[in-house]
Amino acid sequence: MIYFELFYIFFLIGLFTFGGGYAMIPMIQEQVVGKGWMSEAQLTDFIAISETTPGPFAINVSTFVGSQTGGILGALCATLGVILPSFIIILIVSLIMSKFLNNRFVKGALNGVKPIVLALILSTALLFMVRVLLFGGNSLYSVDVMFDRGALGLLLLLGGLVIIKKKVFKKGLNPIMLLLLSALCGLILFS
Amino acid sequence: MFLVKKGNKFIDILLLFLTFLKVGAFTFGGGYAMIPIIQREVVDKRKWVNNSDILDILAISESTPGPIAVNAATFIGFKVGGFFGSLFATLGLALPSFIIIYIISFFYKTFMEWTLVQAAFKGLSVGVIILLLNAVFKLKSAVKTNWLGVLLFTIALAVMLVLNFLQIKVPMITLILIASGLLVGIVATLLSRKEKTK
Numbered sequence: 001m002i003y004f005e006l007f008y009i010f011f012l013i014g015l016f017t018f019g020g021g022y023a024m025i026p027m028i029q030e031q032v033v034g035k036g037w038m039s040e041a042q043l044t045d046f047i048a049i050s051e052t053t054p055g056p057f058a059i060n061v062s063t064f065v066g067s068q069t070g071g072i073l074g075a076l077c078a079t080l081g082v083i084l085p086s087f088i089i090i091l092i093v094s095l096i097m098s099k100f101l102n103n104r105f106v107k108g109a110l111n112g113v114k115p116i117v118l119a120l121i122l123s124t125a126l127l128f129m130v131r132v133l134l135f136g137g138n139s140l141y142s143v144d145v146m147f148d149r150g151a152l153g154l155l156l157l158l159g160g161l162v163i164i165k166k167k168v169f170k171k172g173l174n175p176i177m178l179l180l181l182s183a184l185c186g187l188i189l190f191s
Numbered sequence: 192m193f194l195v196k197k198g199n200k201f202i203d204i205l206l207l208f209l210t211f212l213k214v215g216a217f218t219f220g221g222g223y224a225m226i227p228i229i230q231r232e233v234v235d236k237r238k239w240v241n242n243s244d245i246l247d248i249l250a251i252s253e254s255t256p257g258p259i260a261v262n263a264a265t266f267i268g269f270k271v272g273g274f275f276g277s278l279f280a281t282l283g284l285a286l287p288s289f290i291i292i293y294i295i296s297f298f299y300k301t302f303m304e305w306t307l308v309q310a311a312f313k314g315l316s317v318g319v320i321i322l323l324l325n326a327v328f329k330l331k332s333a334v335k336t337n338w339l340g341v342l343l344f345t346i347a348l349a350v351m352l353v354l355n356f357l358q359i360k361v362p363m364i365t366l367i368l369i370a371s372g373l374l375v376g377i378v379a380t381l382l383s384r385k386e387k388t389k
Binding site for chain 1: 213215216217218219220221222223225226227228230231235243246247249250251252253254255256257258259260261262265266269270274277278281284285287288289291292293295296299300302303306307308309310311312313314315316317318319320321322323324325326327330331333334335339340341343344345346347348351352355356358363365366368369371372373374375376377379380381383384
């Protein structure tokens with residue numbers, strides 16, 4: 001039954017993917033394209049769309065693959081599959097951690113990891129910036145370097161607005177508003 | 192008293208669902224993009240966790256299998272509302288994706304070719320960059336600025352940037368970096384303990 005297969009495959013994908021949805025791509029290729037459920041080209045399209053639509057990449061891709069191979073029930077099975085390992089493991093970790101939160105070593109370990117995580121976020125931001133400004137949003141070096149003045153202009157404009165809002169109006173940044181604004185600007189400026 | 196508690200719990204779970212519905216609906220371009228939304232909704236508005244906790248949650252979410260957004264939702268959900276909290280937080284996170292993608296799957300070829308979509312997404316990408324940089328700015332106050340913290344930060348940043356620019360693929364590099372951070376933290380605690388007993 002395809003539904004159980006979808007659930008099982010995406011359960012495995014969820015279980016063996018560390019550190020971000022993109023790591024699951026090779027496994028999906030192997031399992032889904034390998035089985036002939038869809039073509040490589042289709043999967044590439046799905047990945048592209050999953051990157052641009054809201055929500056976690058992994059969930060987008062699972063829903064996509066699931067719906068194409070098994071309708072809405074397929075989408076449900078795939079998505080549930082990819083979520084379940086996370087859910088179970090984190091519940092276990094939460095239960096364990098709640099007992100050890102005041103342990104000196106746990107605290108020390110977490111203090112050591114915080115700067116690392118901060119660095120990971122910053123590097124993601126910087127690399128993403130390079131991708132958008134120099135490679136048109138594609139992976140580094142996958143295409144020729146083409147400096148995107150429009151994107152830089154928008155970046156400076158919106159960045160400036162955020163800074164002004166903070167310094168002059170003393171108001172924090174509302175991410176949802178910024179996203180809507182930047183999407184709107186994108187529609188106006190880039191189409 | 193018991194009734195009041197139960198009522199609170201129900202509202203908390205509902206709020207978790209709605210909050211993560213927002214997170215799921217406005218996270219574009221990858222797991223980390225959820226951070227600014229979570230900061231705004233979970234830290235600033237609901238005060239369920241603070242910025243320092245966010246870094247811990249991210250570290251755990253990165254180190255455990257599965258999508259980091261799901262891990263984070265489950266974690267925060269559990270902290271606020273136990274099992275049902277984590278259940279509804281995760282459901283809320285997944286729902287917008289599920290609905291939107293399911294609908295798009297029927298006409299995805301057309302969707303891809305819509306220049307409007309591409310244009311909007313380019314704008315969104317710029318927005319996400321700003322949000323991520325702002326998130327780093329807000330989170331750094333939650334990190335101790337002793338020499339060790341700065342050193343770890345700089346090394347991790349350098350490693351990530353260099354590997355990416357030179358296109359060297361190290362499998363599970365984020366895991367390795369996180370594990371290193373945990374290890375250094377433990378060693379530092381050990382050493383400071385030794386200092387105290389001298």
